[in-house]
Every structure is written in C-alpha cells, then in structure tokens.
Amino acid sequence: xxxxxxxxxxxxxxxxxxxxxxxxxxxxxxxxxxxxxxxxxxxxxxxxxxxxxxxxxxxxxxxxxxxxxxxxxxxxxxxxxxxxxxxxxxxxxxxxxxxxxxxxxxxxxxxxxxxxxxxxxxxxxxxxxxxxxxxxxxx
Amino acid sequence: xxxxxxxxxxxxxxxxxxxxxxxxxxxxxxxxxxxxxxxxxxxxxxxxxxxxxxxxxxxxxxxxxxxxxxxxxxxxxxxxxxxxxxxxxxxxxxxxxxxxxxxxxxxxxxxxxxxxxxxxxxxxxxxxxxxxxxxxxxxxxxxxxxxxx
Numbered sequence: 002x003x004x005x006x007x008x009x010x011x012x013x014x015x016x017x018x019x020x021x022x023x024x025x026x027x028x029x030x031x032x033x034x035x036x037x038x039x040x041x042x043x044x045x046x047x048x049x050x051x052x053x054x055x056x057x058x059x060x061x062x063x064x065x066x067x068x069x070x071x072x073x074x075x076x077x078x079x080x081x082x083x084x085x086x087x088x089x090x091x092x093x094x095x096x097x098x099x100x101x102x103x104x105x106x107x108x109x110x111x112x113x114x115x116x117x118x119x120x121x122x123x124x125x126x127x128x129x130x131x132x133x134x135x136x137x138x139x140x
Numbered sequence: 141x142x143x144x145x146x147x148x149x150x151x152x153x154x155x156x157x158x159x160x161x162x163x164x165x166x167x168x169x170x171x172x173x174x175x176x177x178x179x180x181x182x183x184x185x186x187x188x189x190x191x192x193x194x195x196x197x198x199x200x201x202x203x204x205x206x207x208x209x210x211x212x213x214x215x216x217x218x219x220x221x222x223x224x225x226x227x228x229x230x231x232x233x234x235x236x237x238x239x240x241x242x243x244x245x246x247x248x249x250x251x252x253x254x255x256x257x258x259x260x261x262x263x264x265x266x267x268x269x270x271x272x273x274x275x276x277x278x279x280x281x282x283x284x285x286x287x288x289x
Contacts, residue, residue, distance in 0.1 A: 012226055012227075012229065012230040012233070013223070013226050014208060014211055014212050014223065014226045014227040014230050015230050017211075017212040017213075018158075018211060018212060018213075021212070021213050059233070059249060059251060061251060087237070088233050088234055088236065088237020088238070088240070088241075088249060089237070089240075089249070090237055090238075090240035090241030090242075090243075090244075090249065091240070091248065092244075108237070108241060109158075109233070109234045109237055110153060110154045110157040110158045110234045110238065111157070111158075112157065
C-alpha cells in the first residue's frame with residue numbers, strides 16, 4: 002500500500018527538504034501534497050486522500066495547534082496520523098499538541114533518519130533500499 | 141554573555157546538521173569581501189514575561205544562495221532570491237528554536253522575518269559576532285536583549 006503524504010510548513014525550502022527525504026526514504030510513498038499553513042492543509046484534505054500528515058507548528062494564518070483542533074472536529078480526517086516537525090521547545094505546548102491528537106513530534110534541526118524512524122512506526126518496513134529513487138535529482 | 145554562547149551553539153548545530161557546513165566564530169575581518177557584499181538579514185524574537193531576545197542574522201547574499209542550494213539539494217543557478225530568503229528565514233527559525241529548547245522552553249518563539257527588527261533602540265543592548273567558513277567571513281549575528289513592555 003502506498004501512502005499519500007501531506008507536508009504542511011510555511012517554509013518552501015523545508016517542504017522541499019522533507020519531500021526529498023520522503024522520495025529517497027525507501028518507503029512506498031504515493032502522492033506528496035504541500036500546504037503552507039493549516040488552512041491550506043484543510044483545503045488539500047477536502048479534495049485529496051491523505052494517509053499521513055507531517056506538519057510544522059509555527060505558521061502564519063493557521064498554526065499547527067489550530068490545525069490539529071480543526072482536524073479533530075472532522076470525522077473524515079481525524080484518524081490521519083499527524084507528525085509534527087517543529088522548532089517548538091516548550092514541552093507543555095508539545096504535550097498540548099499530543100492531547101489534540103498529534104502522533105508524535107520531531108524537533109528541528111533534525112537528521113533525515115529521525116523522519117525515517119517515524120515513517121517506519123506508521124508505514125512499516127521500507128520497500129526498497131534508502132536512496133533507491135533518483136526522482137527530482139538535478140544531476 | 142550566555143545568550144551569545146547559546147546562539148553560537150545553535151548556529152553551529154543547525155549549519156552542521158541541515159546545511160552540511162562547519163562554521164567558525166574566529167577569524168579576521170580584514171580584507172574580507174563580506175563588507176562590500178550584498179547581504180540578506182533575518183531576525184526572530186524569543187519572548188518571556190520580563191525580557192525579549194532578538195537574534196539578527198545577516199549573511200552575504202552569495203552564501204545565502206549557496207545555503208539554499210545545499211539545503212534543497214539543487215544547484216545554485218536554480219536558486220532565486222525568494223528561495224534564499226525563505227531558507228535564511230527557516231535557518232533563523234531553527235536557531236531560535238534550538239535556543240528555546242536548550243533553556244527548557246521558558247521563552248516563546250516568534251515567527252522569523254526577513255530584514256532588521258525595528259525595536260532595537262540602543263545598540264548597547266546587542267552583542268555581535270562574525271561567522272566564518274574556511275577562514276572566510278560570510279555573516280554577522282547580533283543578539284539583543286530588550287526589556288518586555
């Protein structure tokens with residue numbers, strides 16, 4: 002089963018980095034969608050099937066906490082695991098995010114393997130060796 | 141000053157982990173191309189009840205373009221100014237986040253912005269240091285303590 006993944010981050014550079022990590026992760030990744038804040042993410046969810054969400058917390062327009070709250074209200078989406086990739090350092094705020102339904106969190110700066118470990122917990126074992134896809138390479 | 145050392149640690153860790161760059165904080169500014177180079181600046185505010193800390197990072201535009209290329213896995217010719225700004229903003233965000241994490245979350249993290257902050261009144265509130273890579277200066281950082289109103 003391939004997983005469609007939604008990346009939510011206000012930084013286009015960070016979205017590109019996470020996309021590349023996913024593409025060479027070795028996991029069966031289907032479509033990768035992007036949104037620059039929680040509001041855009043909800044719009045993506047309205048019209049696409051998503052199996053996993055990787056989301057930042059500190060974003061303009063709608064931040065990660067509000068996004069989790071909105072997600073929780075929607076029966077169609079509240080089963081989707083959300084992993085937060087964030088600079089948030091306040092443990093109590095991260096616990097609040099967990100209570101709002103986040104599956105877990107990774108702190109920036111992060112090593113690509115930290116994302117792979119989370120994917121493994123959700124998606125199971127990789128289907129091919131790391132670095133097996135050259136999609137999107139400039140070379 | 142504790143904040144300066146913490147910011148240096150955050151910059152070092154972030155550049156090494158996510159930008160594959162080993163930064164140095166000692167070197168000579170003399171004859172440096174940095175002074176005449178076009179620059180991009182970004183800042184972030186860490187706030188507590190009593191004080192706010194502003195971290196202002198300025199780097200040579202050419203280095204910002206190279207950083208963005210390295211970060212996103214592309215070649216520098218494909219990087220646009222907005223990509224370089226976005227990358228520096230995210231770098232500043234990670235530096236601020238690392239500082240907040242290190243001191244146990246007593247400060248809340250603002251959103252990073254491009255440009256200089258307007259609220260630095262007295263330059264004496266700021267401590268500055270330079271950034272070098274392979275002996276070449278590529279940036280400057282100011283760490284400013286501002287009393288919360």
